[in-house]
Amino acid sequence: MAIAKAERLMNLALCLLGTRRPLSKRELRTSIEAYLEAGSDDSFNRMFERDKDDLRELGLVIETVESLDGEIGYLARRDSNRLPPITLDAEEAAALGLAAKVWQQARLAGAASGALQKLRAAGLPEDVDPYEAHGALEPRIPVHEAAFEPLMLACRDRRPVVFDYRKATAARPETRHVEPWALECWRGHWYLAGFDRDRGAERVFRLSRITGRVRSRGTGFTAPVPDVVTVRETVAGWAGEIADRSARIRLRAGAGYPLRAKATAVRELGDGWDELDIPYGHGLDAWLVEFGPDVVVLEPDELRADVVDRLRAVAKG
Amino acid sequence: MAGKPVRPTSAIDQTRRMLSLVTYLRERPGARVEDVARAFGITEDELVSDLDVLPMCGTSFRGGDLLDIDTDGERIWWHNPAALGAEAAEPLRLAADEATALLVAARAVATLPGLRESDRQALLRATAKVEAAAGEAAGASSRLSVTFESEGGVFADVDRAISERRRLWIRYYSPARDEVTEREIDPIRLVSVGHTYVEAWCRRSEARRTFRLDRVAEIKVLDEPSAPPEVELRDLSQALVQPAAEDPEVVVEVGPGGRWVAEYYPHDSADELPDGGLRITLRTPDPASLRRLALRLGGDGRIVAPRELAVSARQAAREALAAYETAYDGIETPGHTGHHTAPDARGAHAVRDGRYDRQEQGL
Numbered sequence: 077m078a079i080a081k082a083e084r085l086m087n088l089a090l091c092l093l094g095t096r097r098p099l100s101k102r103e104l105r106t107s108i109e110a111y112l113e114a115g116s117d118d119s120f121n122r123m124f125e126r127d128k129d130d131l132r133e134l135g136l137v138i139e140t141v142e143s144l145d146g147e148i149g150y151l152a153r154r155d156s157n158r159l160p161p162i163t164l165d166a167e168e169a170a171a172l173g174l175a176a177k178v179w180q181q182a183r184l185a186g187a188a189s190g191a192l193q194k195l196r197a198a199g200l201p202e203d204v205d206p207y208e209a210h211g212a213l214e215p216r217i218p219v220h221e222a223a224f225e226p227l228m229l230a231c232r233d234r235r236p237v238v239f240d241y242r243k244a245t246a247a248r249p250e251t252r253h254v255e256p257w258a259l260e261c262w263r264g265h266w267y268l269a270g271f272d273r274d275r276g277a278e279r280v281f282r283l284s285r286i287t288g289r290v291r292s293r294g295t296g297f298t299a300p301v302p303d304v305v306t307v308r309e310t311v312a313g314w315a316g317e318i319a320d321r322s323a324r325i326r327l328r329a330g331a332g333y334p335l336r337a338k339a340t341a342v343r344e345l346g347d348g349w350d351e352l353d354i355p356y357g358h359g360l361d362a363w364l365v366e367f368g369p370d371v372v373v374l375e376p377d378e379l380r381a382d383v384v385d386r387l388r389a390v391a392k393g
Numbered sequence: 394m395a396g397k398p399v400r401p402t403s404a405i406d407q408t409r410r411m412l413s414l415v416t417y418l419r420e421r422p423g424a425r426v427e428d429v430a431r432a433f434g435i436t437e438d439e440l441v442s443d444l445d446v447l448p449m450c451g452t453s454f455r456g457g458d459l460l461d462i463d464t465d466g467e468r469i470w471w472h473n474p475a476a477l478g479a480e481a482a483e484p485l486r487l488a489a490d491e492a493t494a495l496l497v498a499a500r501a502v503a504t505l506p507g508l509r510e511s512d513r514q515a516l517l518r519a520t521a522k523v524e525a526a527a528g529e530a531a532g533a534s535s536r537l538s539v540t541f542e543s544e545g546g547v548f549a550d551v552d553r554a555i556s557e558r559r560r561l562w563i564r565y566y567s568p569a570r571d572e573v574t575e576r577e578i579d580p581i582r583l584v585s586v587g588h589t590y591v592e593a594w595c596r597r598s599e600a601r602r603t604f605r606l607d608r609v610a611e612i613k614v615l616d617e618p619s620a621p622p623e624v625e626l627r628d629l630s631q632a633l634v635q636p637a638a639e640d641p642e643v644v645v646e647v648g649p650g651g652r653w654v655a656e657y658y659p660h661d662s663a664d665e666l667p668d669g670g671l672r673i674t675l676r677t678p679d680p681a682s683l684r685r686l687a688l689r690l691g692g693d694g695r696i697v698a699p700r701e702l703a704v705s706a707r708q709a710a711r712e713a714l715a716a717y718e719t720a721y722d723g724i725e726t727p728g729h730t731g732h733h734t735a736p737d738a739r740g741a742h743a744v745r746d747g748r749y750d751r752q753e754q755g756l
Contacts, residue, residue: 186406
């Protein structure tokens, strides 16, 4: 039966961590049972390269050293792999315990548990149930978008990407070439900020609108990465949260609580209607139409016309 | 325990865990299976499967022994800890992904407005220590960020009610019916998935309901004790809104400008249309609640079924237009047209029972 990959990786890690001198590929091959069973040189070499990459992925620093006779040797030095001393008290441990549970994405959930386990091995206090310590709070970071993982890796490694993107109102997706800077989750949705090579400017993309696969490009970034990337402000603008004007509407008494909650002024008219001043940003027309005959726009004219247009489209069915 | 983490099962995750496990076990001869599993956040079965692999591992190239680790199912014994040099068993530094996953989550949790101040301080201290210990590996964590949204005051009251086991009185806005209703709830837990929700036993509908905190118009912690019946906690990781199979079906056709509907509404299917639009089929206990959607879509979409829903949207739009047309004639101001926009659809909705609350957790 084939030897499990975890066993093979574990043996390679222990060999590389346990040695004081670089070990050659030949030595490693004769020391680890799975490699002895690997068959041809080719299949061993492929397996060995993949395993080294996997160990690096989980944080092992593996050095490659060329010896005097030209043979390549490998080792994982203690001083470059040792966790620096870290002392956390019980409260801090409970707080991290809570944080390590929030990811709903397999790779990050695994990485967060891995981090906690390393800290546990380094003496992180136990016996504190994070849920006990933090009341009833269960924060979760949702990740439903398939594009998340490749983009996360591309941001991490600063690798340009290509993907098909369908704008909110576009019929067909368009291919975009992007230098990805940062991912941000806001109100449960993920967004990417980066440099759009075709447009020569910064752009924000919503991950759920990426269609098909995210492909990476080997070349480096061509544009400088800003110190601070602000995804949220851009998205808030789309969502109409940034209002630069004010609108005046009539609202049926008792209706439209969220409009009242946003209003800067409410005047009772006494005839079953109230008059409200509300912030006027992008998307207000669509929102007002939702309230049907319970809302009448008074001004500005432009908003009134937009609402009437929308109502006419529905009325004609 | 509620809220189990997503179970990683990859070989990389298992290797990572076993490397920490050997460090941990070396210091604790005779450690209990139960305690170790809890410390590592894994099930006892997962731990036992690690313990099956470890005796096959070692540093055999220099004639070293394999790790002689075994368990009687209760305690774990390592008979030759010297097989692994003290140096090879030191705790390992954090990988970039590990530092990112933990730090981004910690920073996000620290933004929760309702977090107790002492917990926030502990989290900030821990974050700073982990950043320092992670060194360079912490760098990439600035490329991911998460903000939880929640209403601070409401959150604090719900949190207090849960820890003191007390009932809550709320005025809650239901967008489906555009109305604010009063109810008493026995809170069970708070969940943050983008928005923050409280899962509770609703005393008005005698059923489990999920309420979005930013729709709570008013809240009071009551003196009465909270007594939610024992309910099984659902896994809310996929979707908070889970339509039931018996719910009526709604079919919406949208043009390219209405594709967002598929992003916001959980649906059974979304089929591409030739013009770049979508035909979306979804289920809801209360199709009338989707009148808002039909109105919002305007020219970007239409309700195909049920027919009554399409008719009611059309009628609502005509009533709304009547107000403007009157005003354009210059005879009346819009407000005075209010009385002849009957029949009042809201009146009809209002008598409906709270069983539609399932929809209230909304979007």
